Amino acid sequence: MTTFQKPIDSPFGATSTADDVIRGIDLKGKTVLVTGGYSGLGLDAVRVLHGAGAKIIVPARDLAKARNNLALFPDITIDVMDLMDPASVNNFAERFLAANTQLDILINCAGVMAAPLSRDSRGNESQFSTNVLGHFQLTCRLWPALIAATGARVVALSSANHHVETTELLHDPNFRHREYDPWKAYAQSKAACALFAVALDSIGKRHGVRAFSVHPGGIYETGLLRHTPDSLPASFGMIDGEGKPVIDPEKTGFKTVRQGSSTIVWAATSPLLEGKGGVYCADNNIGSQLREGDERTLTGVALNATDPVNAGRLWHLSEELTGSRLD
Incomplete structure (x- = not known):
């Protein structure tokens, strides 16, 4: 049960970058796996x-793109994996476990x-398959590490x-029994990611494994918008009349890539989260718990999530x- 879903005294905030939150943290000897670690927030x-000394493994559906984007880091291990393909996830996990005895940080970022x-080969809708089920299967397979x-x-x-609606x-x-809505499918997959962290933490804490979910903010300069209309960024106020990103982390939540990746890194490494888990994080802090009837906020999390x-x-x-x- 999430007993810590309220903000703490964090020295970082909405404008902090990943470079800020990693400062002073030594990850030498640690093994880190980042899905989606070759583009956007995952790459940062x-x-x-x-840079903090971690050994990094990046599974990638597009090996050529991953090798190109990670060319500055020749010691990073890149291996093929498609989150929508169960056999691909299993095969990657087998190779990982054969080469690594432990996994200190798993970031499900793709x-x-x-x-x-x-739909995937099992008939699961693609956003639920990629954002939720693929990562669930990967986490289960990597559990021994x-x-x-x-x-x-x-x-x-x-x-x-x-x-x-959680129901x-x-x-x-x-979406077998209702009309498909791409935005509703996205929203429910992200609610599922928050619930995944709650459930995994409740199981993992007895083994010393803690789980967190993260809202990184709204970031224009990533590939996440590729399925949306070209007019969407302007209509949402993410870009100005000249097509330049609007950066306003505290009022609108629109951030740079380095600001957006910061809460991911903070959740993965901050000593302030020792002994805590299952919480939803935003702006380099634990988010506030929204109750029924509360107005939505940039950092709050719905009770049913x-x-x-x-x-x-x-x-x-x-x-x-x-x-x-979990084995």
């Missing part, structure tokens, strides 16, 4: 975690947003856009849909 997180309806580490952490990427998420996550009963139900559903369990 890899940059600073590598994701897709507002994609048109498509996580519990072998001392104080391992798992970070799941959520979003402020996580406000959905629909739990009973029809793949941190509810342990919902988290347990989603965990069991994920087990059924993937056939994966």
